[in-house]
Each structure stands twice: as structure tokens, then as C-alpha cells.
Amino acid sequence: MGDRKIIFHIAVLLGVAMFASSFTLLYAEMCVNCALENNQVNSPLNIIAPDDILTYSTSEFLSIDELGTPIVSGGGIHTVTISNDAPSQFPLGETTIIWTATSGGKKATDTQIVGIASSPADIDSSNKIVILEFADGWKSIFDLGKPIFDKYGIKTTQFIICGSVGGNSPYMTPEMLLILQSEGHDIQSHTMTHPHLSDLSSQELIFELGGSKECLEDIGINDVKVFSFPYDDGWDVPEVVDEVSQHYEFARSQTDPLFYLHCNYPGSSQSDCSTFDGLGNLNEFHRWSIPTFNHNNLETSNSDDLQTLQDFIGVVNGATLNTPTAIHQIPIINYHKVHFNNSLDFDSVSFSTSTILLDAEMKYLKENNFTVIPFSDLVYDEVNNYFFVPQVICEIPISGIWVVNESCHVLNDVIAPSSMIIQNNSVVTINSQGSITIPSGKNIIIVDGSGLQLIHGSSLNILS
Ligand SMILES: [Zn+2]
Numbered sequence: 001m002g003d004r005k006i007i008f009h010i011a012v013l014l015g016v017a018m019f020a021s022s023f024t025l026l027y028a029e030m031c032v033n034c035a036l037e038n039n040q041v042n043s044p045l046n047i048i049a050p051d052d053i054l055t056y057s058t059s060e061f062l063s064i065d066e067l068g069t070p071i072v073s074g075g076g077i078h079t080v081t082i083s084n085d086a087p088s089q090f091p092l093g094e095t096t097i098i099w100t101a102t103s104g105g106k107k108a109t110d111t112q113i114v115g116i117a118s119s120p121a122d123i124d125s126s127n128k129i130v131i132l133e134f135a136d137g138w139k140s141i142f143d144l145g146k147p148i149f150d151k152y153g154i155k156t157t158q159f160i161i162c163g164s165v166g167g168n169s170p171y172m173t174p175e176m177l178l179i180l181q182s183e184g185h186d187i188q189s190h191t192m193t194h195p196h197l198s199d200l201s202s203q204e205l206i207f208e209l210g211g212s213k214e215c216l217e218d219i220g221i222n223d224v225k226v227f228s229f230p231y232d233d234g235w236d237v238p239e240v241v242d243e244v245s246q247h248y249e250f251a252r253s254q255t256d257p258l259f260y261l262h263c264n265y266p267g268s269s270q271s272d273c274s275t276f277d278g279l280g281n282l283n284e285f286h287r288w289s290i291p292t293f294n295h296n297n298l299e300t301s302n303s304d305d306l307q308t309l310q311d312f313i314g315v316v317n318g319a320t321l322n323t324p325t326a327i328h329q330i331p332i333i334n335y336h337k338v339h340f341n342n343s344l345d346f347d348s349v350s351f352s353t354s355t356i357l358l359d360a361e362m363k364y365l366k367e368n369n370f371t372v373i374p375f376s377d378l379v380y381d382e383v384n385n386y387f388f389v390p391q392v393i394c395e396i397p398i399s400g401i402w403v404v405n406e407s408c409h410v411l412n413d414v415i416a417p418s419s420m421i422i423q424n425n426s427v428v429t430i431n432s433q434g435s436i437t438i439p440s441g442k443n444i445i446i447v448d449g450s451g452l453q454l455i456h457g458s459s460l461n462i463l464s
Contacts, residue, residue, distance in 0.1 A: 043074040047082070047101040049112035051342035054305055054360040056313060058121040061089040067097070067112065075103030084112075092118050094306055094344070113344045115306035119313050119364070126322040128370045129389070131259075131332040133157040133252070133292060135190060135228060137165065140352070142176045144338040148359050152366035155183075157375040159190035159228035159252075162215035174219045181221060186374030188226040189213055189248070197234030205243040213247050226375045227288075229253040235289040236282055241275065244288055250380050250387070252332070256291030258318045259330045261378075261387040272385040287380055287387075292334040296351045304346050305357040312361050316370065325407045325427040325453075327389045330373075379411070383432035383457030394428060404450075410434040410458075416442070423447035432457030439463055 050068025064086075072080055080103040087095065097112045134141050137160040149156060158180060164171040172180075181187050191197070191208040192215060200208065209227065216224045227248040234240035235253035244251055256265075263273035263285040275286045285291075293315050295308075302308045312333070319329035337352035347354060365372060378387050390409035396402060399417045405424040413435045419442040422428050430436055432455045438444060440463040446452055454460060 043076060045075040045080070045101055045103050045106040045108045046073045047071070047099055047108045047110050049097070049099040049110035052113045052115065052344040052356060054115045054117075054309055054344060054356050056117040056119040056309065056360070056364055057092060058119050061091055062116050063089050064114065067114075070099050070101070070110070072101050072108075075101070075106060078104035078106075086114075090114050090116055092116050094304075115304070115309070115344050117306060117310040117313055117360075119368070120317055123317055123368075124320075124322070125369065126324050126327075127317070127319040127329075128368065129319065129322065129327055129330055130316050130365065130370050130372055131157060131292075131330055131375055132335070132372055133159060133228070133332060133375060134335045135159050136161055136194070136336055137172045137177070137190070138337040139170050139172050139176070140338045142172050142180070144340055144355055145358060146180070148338075148355065148362050149185075150183075151359075152362040154362050154365065154372050155185050155374055156180075156372075157186040157188060157226070159188050159226075160212075160216060161190050161192070161194045161230075162212045162219075163192035164194075165215075165219065178220055184374075186226075186376050187216065187221045187224070188228065188375060189216055189224055190228045191230055194230045196231055197229060197240045198237045200240075202239065202243070205240060209243050210247050223376055225249040226378075227251040235286075236284075238282055241282065241286075241288050245275075250290060250378065251288040252290040252292050252334075252375070254285075254289050254291040255294050257293045257315045257331060259290055259292070259332050260285075261328055261330065261389070263386065273380075273387065274385045287385070290332070290387075292332040295333050295335050295353065299353060299357075300348070300350070302346070305344050305354060305360075308357055309360050309364070313364060316365065325429065327391070330389075332375075379431070381432045381455065381457070384455060388431065390429075390431065404428055410436055413437070415439070418442050420444045421447065422450040422452060425449040427451045427453055429453040429455065430458035430460065431455050435459040435461060437461040437463065 048071040050070055067086060070082060072082060080101055082101050084097050084099045086097045095114045099110050099112060101108045134156055137158055166173045177187055189212045192212045195208060213224045225248055227244050229235050229251060232253050232255060263270050265285055268285060270283055270285055273285060273287050274283060277283050298308050298311050315331050318331050321328040335353055338358055339349045339352045339354055341347050341354035342356045377389055379390060380387055390411060392406060392408040394408035394410050396414050397417060401418050402416045402420040404422045404426050407427045410430045411434050415437045420438060435458060
């Protein structure tokens with residue numbers, strides 16, 4: 001058996017939070033039933049600093065309660081002293097902290113980086129809306145991304161290459177997709193085999209577009225209605241767009257930091273998202289070319305994750321035109337894989353986001369009260385040719401007066417049981433495929449500050 005060593009760690013380091021101010025902690029080892037002159041006396045002292053920290057601040061400085069716990073080993077029988085040179089307040093940008101362990105005549109150091117991005121303090125809450133979409137259906141999204149989404153209660157949209165699902169592959173299995181769906185994530189189509197669609201014959205297009213929708217439905221995915229173009233290729237080819245339109249309600253394809261729901265992009269002469277212009281040519285911005293922001297390109301061009309977090313904060317705060325009753329702009333962020341890394345240093349894993357960065361971004365959205373909606377919450381108005389997000393669908397009572405206290409949308413034909421009162425600064429929007437019918441002898445009362453909005457194509461019927 002040899003020597004049985006029972007080592008008491010007088011101050012147990014693991015699980016003890018280290019605070020930002022400088023401090024000293026005693027750490028000693030006592031060896032019982034073994035010779036003092038054993039190897040421990042000569043074992044090298046080693047310290048591993050805690051993981052890097054990536055976060056944000058709305059002011060110029062941030063105090064950080066917990067820097068994490070260093071791991072110290074070796075040092076022999078002497079008392080080990082641990083200290084760090086962290087400031088009490090961290091400035092924006094990167095601060096390198098040196099952690100030092102000393103024991104007898106030995107000394108070891110390691111560094112930890114704290115990265116703090118700058119965030120605007122006051123953003124109109126109407127503008128805090130974002131869509132997060134992950135392309136291709138990589139298994140790492142489930143293994144490494146989902147625990148982070150769950151931690152912050154965030155729901156994503158997953159665009160799946162259905163021909164790659166399952167098997168011994170780096171892609172998610174049907175079971176994983178069904179778990180994501182059951183937990184409120186949006187599962188949508190990204191073809192069967194991820195080809196360049198503009199290269200395909202009409203038969204091949206049918207297989208990639210119609211086939212992938214059927215394939216997802218066979219797995220048990222409901223409500224497959226959104227399509228994502230591989231390589232952003234084909235959205236400007238009429239034959240491809242025509243086939244996409246046979247199977248889906250709308251599609252994402254181009255790259256831009258901000259999606260305009262009426263396709264009235266700055267510098268564009270378009271005022272809606274019609275597929276074709278007056279001459280029968282495809283418009284630049286249409287129902288099948290929703291733009292998303294390529295997060296992975298950002299990671300490749302930036303030197304570290306702090307810069308990417310800073311850019312992310314800028315993109316998700318990019319909407320400025322939304323109101324409590326109408327959303328006009330949504331930043332849509334496009335990701336691919338996730339890889340484990342808790343260091344701020346640049347890591348060149350292509351088409352992949354590190355866990356430290358993904359965690360910091362999801363934390364930012366959660367703490368700043370962003371609404372993350374699934375792609376399929378978008379509705380396309382076929383009469384007016386634009387997208388809208390029915391934030392709240394009106395609830396109609398079974399009997400009695402219909403009192404509206406919160407802005408809401410009517411999406412289909414509804415019959416009020418009696419009179420209707422719209423109050424509390426609320427706006428009822430009847431969308432293009434909707435109508436409200438008020439029974440004979442009843443009426444609508446709209447209190448000051450409130451309103452009723454009829455979108456072209458809708459109707460209001462007050463029976464006499
Ligand atoms: Zn893809």
C-alpha cells in the first residue's frame with residue numbers, strides 16, 4: 001500500500017469565492033503518517049487563475065463581486081499565500097489581473113483577464129426585440145448552447161439541414177430537435193443537403209425545398225413555415241424563389257444588421273416587401289430575402305471576444321423605430337456552432353461561438369429585458385406586403401362587454417359577444433386577414449388616448 005497520506009487542506013480553496021480586493025488566504029498542508037521529507041517538500045508550486053470574465057457596464061467603471069477561485073497545487077509543507085492585484089473598480093476594456101501564490105521561497109503566478117463592454121443605459125423598451133437564429137443544426141448547439149439558453153430562459157430558432165439529422169454525425173439527432181421544440185425553440189428548414197440552390201435543376205429544387213419540409217414533419221416538427229437559404233444563395237433567382245414560395249411562408253437569406261419589416265431600407269426606394277417590382281423583376285428586398293447579421297464573420301474579424309460582445313451590444317440595440325403597438329425593425333443574429341472556451345483570447349474556430357461569449361451575450365439580453373422571439377412569430381401580410389409581429393393577440397370574452405386594457409392584434413374574423421370598450425391607452429389593430437363584428441344594438445367605445453387601427457384588407461362590421 002505504501003504510505004497512506006491524509007492531507008488536510010486547512011483552508012479549502014475550492015468553492016470559496018475570491019473577492020476583488022487584494023487579500024491573503026492561508027493554505028497549508030499537513031501530512032499525517034508520512035515522512036515530512038517526502039516529495040511534497042520539493043513539489044513545484046503552481047497556480048491556475050480563475051476563468052476570464054466577460055461582461056458589460058452602463059457606466060465607466062464596474063465593481064465585480066466574485067472573480068472566481070484559483071486552483072493552487074504543490075508548495076510542500078509551507079503555508080501558501082495567495083494574492084491578486086485586482087482594482088476595486090474595473091474600467092471599460094480589458095484589465096489583466098495577476099494572481100500570485102507564494103510558499104516558503106517559492107512563487108507562482110498566472111493571469112486572468114476581465115473584459116468589460118460598454119452598454120447604453122436607456123433604450124426604449126419597444127426597441128428591445130431580437131431574433132437569434134442558429135444555422136445547420138450542429139450538435140454543439142444542444143450540448144454547449146442549450147445549457148446557456150436555459151440559464152437565461154432564451155428561445156432560439158434552429159434552421160436544420162434535414163438530410164444531416166441523426167446518425168453518428170456532428171449534427172443534432174431527431175430526439176434533440178424534439179426536446180428543443182418541446183421547450184419552445186423554433187425548428188425550421190435549411191434544405192436537405194445544404195447545396196447552392198442557384199445551381200440546381202427544378203427536380204433537385206423540389207427535393208431540397210419540399211423534401212426538407214416533409215423530412216422535418218416526419219421527425220415530428222410542427223409548423224414548418226420558414227426557410228433559410230444556404231450560403232445566402234438563390235434569393236435573387238426567380239425559379240428558386242418560386243419553388244421556395246410553394247412550400248414556405250417566408251425566408252431568410254441576405255446579410256444586414258437590421259431587418260426592416262416593411263422592406264423600406266435606408267437608401268432603397270422600396271416601400272413594401274413585394275416579391276416583384278412593377279416590371280416583373282425580383283425586388284432587392286422581399287418576403288424571401290429577410291437579412292440576418294452574421295455573428296461568425298464578426299468573430300473572425302475581431303481580435304477577441306470583448307470586441308465581439310461590444311459589437312453585439314451595438315447590433316441588438318440597433319432598432320430605433322419601434323413603438324408599443326408596432327414593430328418596424330428587428331436585429332436578427334445568425335450563429336452556427338458553439339465551442340467550449342472560457343478565455344477572452346481570440347480563438348479561430350470557424351463558424352463557432354465560444355461559451356464565454358455566448359453566455360455574456362445571453363446574459364446581456366436577459367438582464368436588459370430584451371424580448372427574444374422565434375422566427376415563426378413573424379406574420380406576412382399578403383394584402384399590404386409587409387411583415388408584422390402580433391405582440392399580443394386580442395382575447396375575446398365568451399360573454400359580456402369586451403374590455404381592452406392592453407394593445408393587441410386581431411388576426412382572424414371575430415364576433416364580439418356584446419359592446420366593446422378600448423381603454424387604458426390601448427390600440428386594437430385589426431390585421432389584413434382579420435375582422436371584428438359587433439352585434440346589433442351594441443357599439444364600440446374608444447376612451448381618450450386609445451384607438452382602433454384597421455389595416456388595409458381588414459374590416460369592422462357594426463350590425464344595425
Ligand atoms: Zn448553413
